[in-house]
Amino acid sequence: MDNNKNYITPEGLAKLKAEYHQLMHVERPKLVEVVAWAASNGDRSENADYQYGKRRLREIDRRVHFLTKRIEDAEVVDPKVMKGQTVLFSATVTLSNEEGDELVYQIVGEDEFDPKQGRISWKSPVARALLGKKIGDEVKLIKPSGEDYVTIENVEFK
Numbered sequence: 001m002d003n004n005k006n007y008i009t010p011e012g013l014a015k016l017k018a019e020y021h022q023l024m025h026v027e028r029p030k031l032v033e034v035v036a037w038a039a040s041n042g043d044r045s046e047n048a049d050y051q052y053g054k055r056r057l058r059e060i061d062r063r064v065h066f067l068t069k070r071i072e073d074a075e076v077v078d079p080k081v082m083k084g085q086t087v088l089f090s091a092t093v094t095l096s097n098e099e100g101d102e103l104v105y106q107i108v109g110e111d112e113f114d115p116k117q118g119r120i121s122w123k124s125p126v127a128r129a130l131l132g133k134k135i136g137d138e139v140k141l142i143k144p145s146g147e148d149y150v151t152i153e154n155v156e157f158k
Helices: 010-039 048-072 125-130
Strands: 007-009 074-076 091-098 102-108 119-121 138-143 147-155
Touching: 007 010, 007 091, 010 048, 010 074, 102 125, 119 125, 125 138
Parallel strands: 007 074, 102 119
Antiparallel strands: 091 102, 091 147, 138 147
């Protein structure tokens, strides 16, 4: 996988686009109105509405710029069209560790990871260790809590 690409699932891209739309078409226009109103009230140096509004506009513009770049660079990978028993981007991988515990991870893009939901970035150490492996392979995972040896039980694309 190319480290410079922004691999993302269709759901992840939809979330980025939704955030972009919310900022550009809902929040920003309202904030521009508030700033214009606050500016019309005179002395801007002591006008908290104006100062906060301008600061928030800069934050929104930075985030919009970031989102625009991420959306433009997105390389969409749809797990529903993929098949196989090899761990690839967008795969949902079921692992078992030495204690018999079952772990389930989906390998997703940098903009959509959520460890609490079992969604890990393809650039994370755990995902890097799993990518390219097959069902039945034993893998050494290096986590903050220490090393863990796991066996790949299942690979699904859903």
